[in-house]
Amino acid sequence: MPIFDSFSAFIRPALVGTAALLLGLAASCTYSHGDPAPECDVANETITYARVISPIFDAHCRECHNTADANVKGAGYDFSNYQGINQYYSPTRMLGCIKRLPGYPPMPQNRDKLSDCDIQRIEAWIAAGKPNN
Known part of the structure; x- marks a missing residue:
């Protein structure tokens, strides 16, 4: 059990950090951040x-x-x-x-x-x- 606990203690923060990074990147992909403006109609x-x-x-x-x-x-x-x-x-x-x-x-x-x-x-x-x- 101790190996599992130390592995879990290492992996959990890494997964949380990776998830936060991916969410931040996804949020930056919007018109207000440089994507082309919608077409004028x-x-x-x-x-x-x-x-x-x-x-x-x-x-x-x-x-x-x-x-x-x-x-x-x-x-x-x-x-x-x-x-x-x-x-x-x-x-x-x-x-x-x-x-x-x-x-x-x-x-x-x-x-x-x-x-x-x-x-x-x-x-x-x-x-x-x-x-x-």
């Missing part, structure tokens, strides 16, 4: 301000274009809500800025350009009449 998405566009603006625009900072950082444009976007910004100007076309200030300023997929979503939203919900 704008044509089959339901794109509304509330579901798709507002989160894009949260992530990329509202740092400057919000109620508190619009006059200081956002050139007077407050995009904190649906009404603000419709009131202040023309679709031509918005697309010119986010696409970084000549003659338009590149947006977001001092940050990476929006993904092609997010730009396509904004274009599709505008083309659909800018639905809110």
Whole structure:
């Protein structure tokens, strides 16, 4: 019995360590850890301000274009809500800025350009009449 006890005492921690290592490796195989992004399928998405566009603006625009900072950082444009976007910004100007076309200030300023997929979503939203919900 003593040989079995010492063998068991050695093998058990090794098995637990191996299992933990394998679980850690399996958990690292996700999109957030570098796998390719899912394919952009704008044509089959339901794109509304509330579901798709507002989160894009949260992530990329509202740092400057919000109620508190619009006059200081956002050139007077407050995009904190649906009404603000419709009131202040023309679709031509918005697309010119986010696409970084000549003659338009590149947006977001001092940050990476929006993904092609997010730009396509904004274009599709505008083309659909800018639905809110």
